[in-house]
Amino acid sequence: MQVGLKIPKTIEPHLLSGAILAFLTILYAPLLLHWYDGWxxxxxxxxxxxxxxxxxxxxxxxxxxxxxxxxxxxxxDNTHPLGAALLIVGAIFYLSGLNDWVNLSFPLVLAGLCLWLKGIAGFKLQFFPLLLVLLASPTSVPYLIEPYALPLQSFIAGVAGFILSQFGINVTVEEINLYVGGQIVEVAPHCAGLKMLFTSLYVALMLLFWTGELRSRTKSILFLISAALISVTANIIRNTLLTYFHGTNNHQAFEWLHESWGGDLYSACMLGILVVLINLMEKYFPSDDESELHKEIDS
Incomplete structure (x- = not known):
């Protein structure tokens, strides 16, 4: 009789975890597959x-x-009322059928479960993975940012034009347009490097966490700023090459770098620079401070 009573108590937490995981899979597996197919x-x-x-x-x-x-x-186990609120909001978002709301329901439901099951301590423990999920959930935020990207577009066009002129190429720059050999190349909002910038900062956060450098606020800020500068510089070089290829009627190279796998290779090389940079930071700027985050986790 005693054994029979102990078995349910032993398997109950695993049953609850399994039930939650199965429920989340049923709800969000199709959504995640849709995201990955699009990416x-x-x-x-x-x-x-x-x-x-x-x-x-x-x-x-x-x-x-x-x-x-x-x-x-x-x-x-410590239920926090905010967890119930987030779960309710997440359910409303999911049932709304609106793309942005359905997408945002995923991080909301995950955060709500952490708070509902383990309270603030559980939320703190899983804060970074929750942040990664939130920042990877597609929304219309880029559309809201694009109208403010015009100064960046003009800057990229101006620098690209300057670089080309240094190689003796006759180039004319008018706001966000570059003219080379009778061909026009527009530094459109989608070409302003926002996607590359978002990716660079996201990967930079991952690298900071993986290497433990996230414990240092100074080094984290310095690395994130460096990642942003590398991203902008890489995008200027890319737009310069695209303008040159288009202006010289090298359409094959233009398409390769603009739409084909050349663009992906270029982005991968840029992200590789971030890996090299953080390794250099670890080597030449070691930190002796203990991570506050890891202190909380280890305690």
Whole structure:
């Protein structure tokens, strides 16, 4: 009789976790497959592609949550009322059928579950993976930012024109347009490097967490600023090459760098520079301070 009573108590937490995981899978597996299909095949709106960093960000978030599983189970069950509120809002968003709201319901429901099951301590433990999920959830935020990207577009066009002129190429710059060899190249909002910038900052956050450098506010800010500068510089070089290819009627090279896998290769090389940079920071600027985040987790 005693054994019979102990078995349900032993398997109850696993049953609850399994039930929650099964429920989330039923709700969000189709949505995540839709995201990944759009990111991989680029067969969905350009705004959706701004969040393609989720290709690596979402698995990384799941990996962090998995690493935290033992600490999660050690936390006492503690229901926070904000968790119920987030779950309700997440359910409303999901049932609304609106793209942005359905997408945002995913991080809302996850955050709500953390608060509902383990309270503030559980939310703090899983804060970083939740942040990665939120920043990878497609919304219309890029559309809201694009109208303010005109100064960046003009800056990119001006610098690209200056670089080309240094190589003896006859180029004319008019606001966001470059004229070379009778051909016009427009630095459109989608070409202003916002996608590359978002990806660079997202990957920079992942690298800071992975290397433990997130513990240093100064080094984190410095690395994020460096990532932004590298992204803008890389985009200026890319637009310069695109203008040159288009102006010299090298359409094959233009299409390769603009729409084909050349653009992906270029972005991968730029992200590789971030890996090199953070390794240099670790080597030449070591930090002896303990991470406050890791202190909380280890305690």
């Amino acid at each position: 991989l095949h680029k067969n969905i709106g350009i705004v959706h592609e701004y969040f393609s960093h989720g290709l690596i960000g979402l698995p990384f978030a799941a990996y962090i949550a998995w690493l935290n599983r033992k600490l999660w189970h050690r936390l006492p």
